Every structure is written in C-alpha cells, then in structure tokens.
Amino acid sequence: MTQEVPKGALEAVAAALRRADRVVALTGAGVSAESGVPTFRQAQNGLWARYRPEELATPQAFEANPQLVWEWYAWRRRLVQQAQPNPAHVALVTMERRLAHFTLITQNVDGLHRRAGSGFRFPLIELHGNLERIRCSREGLTFETWPKSEEVPPRCPRCGALLRPDVVWFGENLPTQALQAAWEAASACDLFFSVGTSALVEPAASLPFLALKRGAAVVEINPQPTPLTPHATHILAGPAGVILPALVQATWGERE
Numbered sequence: 001m002t003q004e005v006p007k008g009a010l011e012a013v014a015a016a017l018r019r020a021d022r023v024v025a026l027t028g029a030g031v032s033a034e035s036g037v038p039t040f041r042q043a044q045n046g047l048w049a050r051y052r053p054e055e056l057a058t059p060q061a062f063e064a065n066p067q068l069v070w071e072w073y074a075w076r077r078r079l080v081q082q083a084q085p086n087p088a089h090v091a092l093v094t095m096e097r098r099l100a101h102f103t104l105i106t107q108n109v110d111g112l113h114r115r116a117g118s119g120f121r122f123p124l125i126e127l128h129g130n131l132e133r134i135r136c137s138r139e140g141l142t143f144e145t146w147p148k149s150e151e152v153p154p155r156c157p158r159c160g161a162l163l164r165p166d167v168v169w170f171g172e173n174l175p176t177q178a179l180q181a182a183w184e185a186a187s188a189c190d191l192f193f194s195v196g197t198s199a200l201v202e203p204a205a206s207l208p209f210l211a212l213k214r215g216a217a218v219v220e221i222n223p224q225p226t227p228l229t230p231h232a233t234h235i236l237a238g239p240a241g242v243i244l245p246a247l248v249q250a251t252w253g254e255r256e
C-alpha cells in the first residue's frame with residue numbers, strides 16, 4: 001500500500017517509544033480492517049446489509065430472535081477464519097517483544113491478535129470476549145469450540161439452555177478481570193496508543209483519558225478523526241497497517 005506516513009509526528013512517537021517504560025495499546029475494529037474484516041460502524045455487505053450491528057449484538061435481539069443472532073455470528077466467524085493478520089497485528093507483536101512492559105487491550109472479538117502471535121510475553125486483554133468461544137446463556141459455562149448441531153442455536157449439553165457466542169453485547173457488563181487489568185495498565189503507563197477505534201464505546205473509550213490524567217502521552221492512529229483526536233498528544237493519521245510498521249521501523253530500524 002502506498003500511503004504518506006506523517007514523518008515529523010512519526011519521529012516524535014518513535015522517540016517517545018524508545019524512552020517509554022510502560023506502554024499500552026488499545027485496538028478496535030480498524031486494526032483488522034486491512035485483513036478484510038468490516039468495522040462495526042461501516043455499512044455491512046450482502047446478506048446482512050439491512051441490519052445494523054447495534055440491532056443484532058444485544059441480549060434483547062438474542063431473546064427475540066436467537067436464530068438470527070446466531071447466524072450473524074456464524075457468518076462473522078467464517079469471515080474471520082478466512083482473514084489473515086495484517087502488518088498492524090505483526091507490528092504489535094514486535095512492540096511486545098521489544099518493550100520492557102507492554103499491554104495490548106483489544107475490543108476486537110476476531111482473535112487476530114492472538115493468531116499474529118500477541119500475548120506471548122504479557123497478557124492480551126480481550127475486553128469484549130472472543131468470537132471463537134461459546135457460552136451457555138443460562139449458567140455461563142464456556143466452550144472453546146463451536147458445537148456441531150442441527151439446532152440453531154445449539155443447546156448447552158449440561159442444562160439445555162441456548163448457547164451464545166462468548167462476546168460482550170451492548171448493554172452487558174465487561175468481564176470484570178479484563179476490565180480491571182485494562183484500567184490498571186492505562187493508569188500506570190507512560191505511553192498509550194489508541195489504534196483503529198472510533199473511541200465511542202464505553203468503558204474502553206475512557207482508557208486513553210485515564211492515561212492522560214496520569215500524565216501519559218496518548219498517540220492516536222486512525223485515518224479519521226474521533227472524539228479522542230483533540231485530546232491526543234500525537235496524531236498519526238492513516239491506516240494502522242501502514243503506520244504501525246513504519247513506527248516500528250523508525251523506532252528500532254526493524255522491518256517485518
């Protein structure tokens with residue numbers, strides 16, 4: 001991809017990265033855009049074009065039409081399985097390898113960070129769950145793989161309740177441990193990256209502000225402005241798959 005990388009800002013962030021002790025990166029759907037996974041607030045294609053994710057990713061939608069919601073997730077899961085991690089995911093693995101302390105917090109449920117290799121030194125925090133896992137809608141028992149079943153959605157082998165994807169839906173609480181770990185990391189970092197997120201959905205949207213309050217520098221990587229943009233210390237406007245590898249190269253002279 002040919003894309004101008006903002007040189008001055010890139011050098012400033014590279015210098016901040018070399019100095020930083022504790023670094024946090026928060027990622028959103030934009031980080032997987034270059035892998036061909038549609039972002040949340042981008043119009044959907046084909047079959048699902050007439051639905052908005054906000055209408056499908058809710059407990060109310062699952063209660064009203066569990067089959068529709070299950071099938072939407074089955075479609076997204078197939079899409080994600082066909083996708084490959086992109087250079088943005090790979091650059092974040094390099095950051096984990098190079099930095100003294102690094103915490104990757106993602107709102108994505110697509111598992112692409114893990115598939116790229118993230119989470120090998122420090123815990124990878126999946127704030128909104130993971131599309132690959134299934135959970136009993138009554139008792140919360142989780143299963144690592146999707147069951148093969150004629151029924152849509154399938155039922156819990158233990159209690160017979162409907163199974164659902166192990167993701168956080170609108171209006172639901174985030175997993176307590178993940179949220180606490182994210183909160184602690186953002187409060188203790190000296191450099192915070194907000195990458196490919198519209199910075200609209202709470203509580204993730206508060207994390208960069210928590211970092212700012214503690215005196216950290218905040219870097220936003222996004223081709224579009226967001227509510228965070230006016231508060232960011234550095235803005236690297238552009239696609240994550242271009243900016244992050246360029247940043248790794250500018251910081252450590254490493255190209256992957």
Ligand code: OAD
Nearest residue numbers: 028029030033039040041107196197198201222224239240
């Ligand atoms: P959104 O779809 O809201 O935002 C995606 C962001 O990525 C936008 O700001 C785009 O400008 C930006 N973007 C697009 N292409 C990019 C690229 N190549 N490089 C960098 N940035 C790019 O997705 P999220 O912010 O992740 O929650 O949405 C947050 C949460 O809202 C999701 O986790 C989901 C959703 O509702 C739940 O499901 C609970």
